[in-house]
Amino acid sequence: MIELTERQKTLLLLIIRDHIESAKPASSQKLVEKFHLDLSPATIRNEMAALTEMGYLRQPHTSAGRVPTEEGYRYFVSQMMPNAELPEAVQHTISHQFHQSRADMDQWMTLAASILAHQSQGVSVITAPHAEQSRFKHVELISTQGRQVLMVLVFVGGEVSQQILTLAEPVTQERLSQTATRLNALLAGLAVDKFSSLATPSDPLDQDILTLILQDVRRTSESNSGEIYTDGLTNVLSEPEFAESDEARRALKIFEERSTLRDLLARSTTNTNIGGLQVLIGGEGEWEELRQCSMVIARYGVSGIATGTLGVLGPMRMSYTKTIPTVRYVAGLLSNLVNDTIVGE
């Protein structure tokens, strides 16, 4: 890759900044005016020609201004990434909202999604924290009507799964409680994948419930389930690049098909460690539907215990300067919250 001169660098950044704000191709004339450059438009044009040659800019038509290419955006992001901090005032507002919200995971996720969407004017997405390797913590069995039983499973890391079981015959709450106590003793702290090596309990009810627990656990970890929270879907509809609604529809469809979304998030963050950001620009050749979009993604949580993913989707010319620090800050906040609520051993 050819080196950029200092002037080319700043020029490139200015062009991108302008285009992000105006949504229109940047022209030599306008740039000089807007940023009070001490150069003539002609000079700018020469530089722009060079940058175009190098693949950072593109001309929509023979004689229009320049628009950044994906490569251009990548350069832009890499430049502003390190020194992007959210203004303290905003940090406080956000952190305040979290601390006065009701203290449960569901609320936090919803809140985080809302904040991300609002701050970035994009579509936000968060997966609830999920343990890579679940360890059993506690089971509760609550008799409901007749043969129906409400089962609540709690895992180390704070994950909770509840389900209604239908037993073969009615059972008293007392017997259920005893079963729960025995199973709790049996399973406490055990990693989920060790369940199959357990001795079969003597009591037939214990045995049945254990089977059901096992089923539930398998389904939960297999489907890599856990809710996905999104917000701000309509934000993106007002962007001019989605005027022909078809483009927007295809992008938003990804957000409705939870399994695809999950896959997207998973694949893009496999090599990202907690706190590290990932910026996907233009679908990175992988996601046809996101050709016009960018995503800022981060992982949060406590490594090895429970982690989740959060991100923002926007048009390729989204305001990275706002989105990136916001995503980073919220990821940090959530990591702290997860850390505070880890269900001990």
Added chain:
Amino acid sequence: MIELTERQKTLLLLIIRDHIESAKPASSQKLVEKFHLDLSPATIRNEMAALTEMGYLRQPHTSAGRVPTEEGYRYFVSQMMPNAELPEAVQHTISHQFHQSRADMDQWMTLAASILAHQSQGVSVITAPHAEQSRFKHVELISTQGRQVLMVLVFVGGEVSQQILTLAEPVTQERLSQTATRLNALLAGLAVDKFSSLATPSDPLDQDILTLILQDVRRTSESNSGEIYTDGLTNVLSEPEFAESDEARRALKIFEERSTLRDLLARSTTNTNIGGLQVLIGGEGEWEELRQCSMVIARYGVSGIATGTLGVLGPMRMSYTKTIPTVRYVAGLLSNLVNDTIVGE
């Protein structure tokens, strides 16, 4: 209101049917061809003029075909409403999907939303079943780390609320369990609004927890909370009437602002009994953002115990013939499921 002749009635229905399919104004010529009418276009025109006079039809421009007015749609719906049954094959497919899904409320809601959206090609919305008057059933307290405690509240009707509490000081699981047992005895079966008249427990921990339960209960019933499930948001974007994305954006925004949506659902179903359908056409003057839309809404559940609302939003020219029976059928299905899982007393 002036009476319609038999011919006018059938004609009106045909015009609406045509317009729903083609999304274009219906013209006398086309109608004759399409439905093999034994009349000349001129006659049709006379009748259309009459229907226009009466307010059932409208002309987009002086010399264009006719488009149904909201009044027209209302007539259409009132006519087809009673004898609209879902084909048995479809009924089976749907019911099958429910019965092989995992038996918990969350899954059912998601599934129902997906089915509704898919069948109707509209946006679906469901509120989880909610008791008008909650009665306490059971509390579980599970020690987590240090001062953190996971509290699970179960209500008669099957509603569950979980929350993480932070106590003033660490407490052992044993003490928590004892507290839970005592509180369960104290509160069992009690209607939530009677809580304030209770004698204060002697144990300070009991007292603290009781306060927290009370807080949670209040918040839950006040905010009329409970999740809202939606699906199919992108379906509606492909409809031609939402080509200028602004119209679509405003309508979809309602679906993102959960509190407005809740209000909309609540207000439109106050007088609807379980199983009864409600069709809002063009926002009914109340909802400016839904001027171009219609909603088919139903309540489901068990009256007096736990009820929820479900509905489908689509363009005003949505396929009522498909949507109405689907909504009705799914409402019935969910009512049965709720009935089966009622947490007994």
Added chain:
DNA sequence: AATTAGCACTCTCGATTTGAGAGTGCTATT
């Protein structure tokens, strides 16, 4: 009395044209 054929009239919609303006690239000049 209801229906229909015929016709003039209206309005939309897409295609085409046009001109202004924005912007570039190149060349000659400073």
Added chain:
DNA sequence: AATAGCACTCTCAAATCGAGAGTGCTAATT
């Protein structure tokens, strides 16, 4: 190396146009 000047290109919005779709009315028909 930077820039002024200029010819050239391409877009975009507005204006024009004609065909086609559809109506409403009147007069004829059943």
